[in-house]
Amino acid sequence: MATPSHTVGTARSRLDGPAKVTGAAKYAAEFTAPDLAHGVVVSSAIAKGRITAIDTKAAEAVPGVIKVFTHENKPRTAWLDYNYRDQVAPPGSPFRALNGPEIVYGGQPVALVVAETFELARYGATLVKVTYSEEVPNTDLEKNRDAAYVPPKKRSGIKPPPDPRGDAAGAYDAAPIQLRHEYKQAIEHHNPMEPHASTVVYEGEGKLTIHDKIQGVNNTQGYVCSVFSLKPDDVRVITPYVGGAFGSGLRPQYQLYLAVSAALDLKRSVRVVLTRDQMFTFGYRPETLQTVALGADKDGRLQALTHDAVAGTSTFEDYQEAVVNWSGLLYHCPNVTLDYKLAKIDTYTPSDMRAPGAVTGIFALECAMDELAYASGVDPLELRLRNYAERDEGEGKDFTSKALRAAYEQGASRFGWSKRKAEPRSMRDGRELVGWGMATGVWEAMMMQSSARATLTPDGKLELACSTADLGTGTYTILAQIGADALGLPLDQVTTRLGDTALPEAPLAGGSWTAASSGAAVQAACRTVAETLLGYARGMAESPLANADFAHVTFADGEIRLQNDPSRKVSIAEAMRAGGVERVEATEKVKPSMLTNMRFSAYTHSAVFAEVKIDEDLGVVRVMRVVSAIAAGKILNLKTARSQILGGVVMGIGAALEEESMLDHTLGRIMNHNLGEYHVPVNADIHDIEVIFVDEHDDKVSPLGVKGLGEIGIVGAAAAVANAVFHATGKRVRELPITIDKIIG
Incomplete structure (x- = not known):
């Protein structure tokens, strides 16, 4: 079946938008x-x-x-x-x-x-x-560092760090350039x-x-x-x-x-x-102490990489994240050792917070790579290209696709990176220091088992249903777009039902897998509906589609048409009458390919460029521009996709400069447990954010070729801002958030 795509890949407003802004949506x-x-x-x-x-x-x-x-x-x-x-x-x-x-x-x-x-x-x-x-509560992670332990692998659901490769310690000792620094990520609350x-x-x-x-x-x-x-x-x-x-x-x-x-x-x-x-009494992104050691030759090519992390968890659960794993796959390096430990403290269990583990680990890695760029005298972008990984060296697998080079190129071009002066404190605008920084982002591209139902009625109205959620990401809309295009219907003829256990079971909304998982289930259910309709149409007396093969018909404008002769057609209503049915309904289940998962690694990538202006006397930081170039496979809706990246970048700016849950270690309580004292970015903090979607074809990652966008927008954003702060001031701040006292103190 060749069905022209009318809505997928275009910019469409959220179908649930009117209900939300009028109050019709019930929470x-x-x-x-x-x-x-x-x-x-x-x-x-x-x-x-x-x-x-x-x-x-x-x-x-x-x-x-x-x-x-x-x-x-x-x-x-x-x-x-x-x-x-x-x-x-x-x-x-x-x-x-x-x-x-x-x-x-x-x-x-x-x-x-x-x-x-x-x-x-x-x-x-x-x-x-x-x-x-x-x-007396015990909530100080630093004081519990020596008691940290390797978390049990059983039942964690989180990939442990891969086994070491090469001899990282020996290669580091022999490297002409050696860097070892500690980085800290504060507690953040949802x-x-x-x-x-x-x-x-x-x-x-x-x-x-x-x-x-x-x-x-x-x-x-x-x-x-x-x-x-x-x-x-x-x-x-x-x-x-x-x-x-x-x-x-x-x-x-x-x-x-x-x-x-x-x-x-x-x-x-x-x-x-x-x-x-x-x-503020439950889930949060955990405080994490990280040490990154990089050994490189004089040209900045990595010879050794060590990344250790210690994160806090509650006394009653072993909450885990993949914090250091990213360092084993993002860059080519023959000698790598990664270590991840937990320390129990008297707090509630942390919880996944947008791109859990990656936001934390990539901040440390990408700041360390920026430090290596200065130590080797190599432009930060060029340094990343010199260390570009063509395959996942941590898992020993090829990527399903990787358009990160194109993301670097397009992001740098749009940002104007070639005009950057390399020396810190060399760019200014009046009393303000100007800094340009960049970082790489990476996140898993996953697909989960999912089911969906498609129901078509003779008037050309399509209902799609599955139990997954829409967190404001646009799931209602993209599923409707997939269904509309699959059966050649206008988008306003499609409704989507979500968030109900009475509907076909689908995975929760998280991990950036919803589009790949529930989207593929919707596509499969609609294909079954289409095949059933064609069967009815072929069975009509003197049917113009009597011998038509499914691969040679098109669904468009409420009709089934022969691809090479559109005059030979049958309407949906005619096909249903021929079948003697009032509706055509199909429920389908899709699963990820185990063979593909065994042979390939699948990730989204990004190149993030940031410009900051800093008042030299007051230390006030303003993020003036961010360009985020995203390689995420097929983009289903340009408008909602851009919105996802914008939201991720804003959260990344918050992590870089504002968000910090402050623990009083004497009382064991969060002190700033309200939105008056827990700072998040507001309109005045956010200026120009530009999103670029890099063309990336992937026929392995999922049936739709999509990789997901919910997480990748935030990964690398904080590091890009932190690196820009160093370029502006010459002062390296390795602890998030970067507040005024850390700049001028």
Whole structure:
């Protein structure tokens, strides 16, 4: 079948946009139910210790307060939850609130007050009195560095660092140029606009309908069924819209556990919404200490590379990321040793945050490469080209495709990199120092098993359905584009349903795999619909397509046409009448190719160029320009794709200059637990960002040839800014965020 592409590859506005801007889109805390009760969480006042007494009498005496749940009266639940369908979200055992008197992190839930109204529940929460036996919390990663350990590989779902190749230590000692420095990434917290919330509708007889802030409804369903010993048929999860998540919604958070516990105990519907303050009591990008050692010849060609990282994790889970692995594949180097360890501290478990591990590891590597450029007297871009890796040397595999050279070339040309003066502090604009920096980005291009359903009616309307989520990335739109083109329909004739466990199962939205996975499932389902239609058309009396082969027909404008003779055609409605059906429906499942995964490595790449201006006296940094050249295979929607990269770059600027969750090691608590003191980029911080999509054909990575865009935009952005700051000032700051005190101190 040759079907002309009318929408894929063009710039289309989000189909869900009008619902979001008019308020028609409903989020987890906006669904309601008859007799809905409201729960408010009481958070611990200490970070480590034990509850010795908890007094709920005053709260329970408030008219309208239904019940106060604590560790002393919480409902019984299953002991294990490892068997729930956790689609790498990340793997492990999510924290059980109210599971006992022990306090293991600051802000831990110690009670849930449930009342007839939110206001009453909030007031009741202020009346709960908790007495603690307090211990000194241990939250300083630096002090726990020597106790760091290699995390167990079992059940992690995260690739461990590859085995060493060559003799990195010996090659480093023999190298004419030797650099060894430490880099530090501060804690960052997710701050999506929509707070985490769960509305649990009690349908009677133990059946639940749940509206949860989650990036994958099947995760919530699997977790609830496992922990509360329920059957999947008794738990339906519906989350059509997610107001941002960035990874914080990959796994169920504690408000879900509390809301379900209360609903089952009270046998009525319950809603629990977390405050912004409470959003700082769970998942975050972990603080990580990294050491990168580079040995090179006088021309800057790498001879040895060592990258070690120590990251913090909670005392009750081994949270892991692929931090150092990127250093083994991004550049050609014969001698490489990579090491990754964890140190347990008294905080909540970290969680995946946009491009987990890559943002951290690439910052250190790309700053080290910039330092090598200056040490060898080689232009930073030329240095990367001299060390270009033609294959994945970490895995010993060829790439499915790699257009990074083109990204370097096009990004540098658009940025004007050739006009850069090499010497630090050599470029200025009045009182401001001007700096130009660049970095490389890389992220995995993955495809997961996914299912989708396509339903076509005689009026030419197509409905697509699968359970994955749209986090604001444009999934509703790109799936509709794929379906529209597959059956030759106008885009406004296609609707997409997402975020419901009643729909064909698809992976959660994360890892930049949604387009490749659910997009391929939609394409497969639409192909089956098309084949069925052609079968009906061929069976018509005196059919103009009687002997037509599927490979030789085109679907366009609601018709099936012979490719080399468009006058021979059958309308969709005619084909359905011939088949005696009111609709044609197909559900298909797709899987990644195991053979391809065994033989090839698949990655997206980027070249990021940044210009900063820095007030020489005040140290204020302004990022004036960013050019991000992206090699990500086929681009399905130029508008939503550009939006993804813009958002990633903005988050990268935030990581470089602003975002930092500050731990008070005496109290063991985050001090700046609000959006007044936790700084994120605002409009005044962001100037010109240009996105270039480099042409890259890939017939191996996925059936659609797409590689995903959710993560790659942020990777390398912070390093490019940091390198620009050095070029402007001559001062190397190896700790993120780069704040004024680090520049002028």
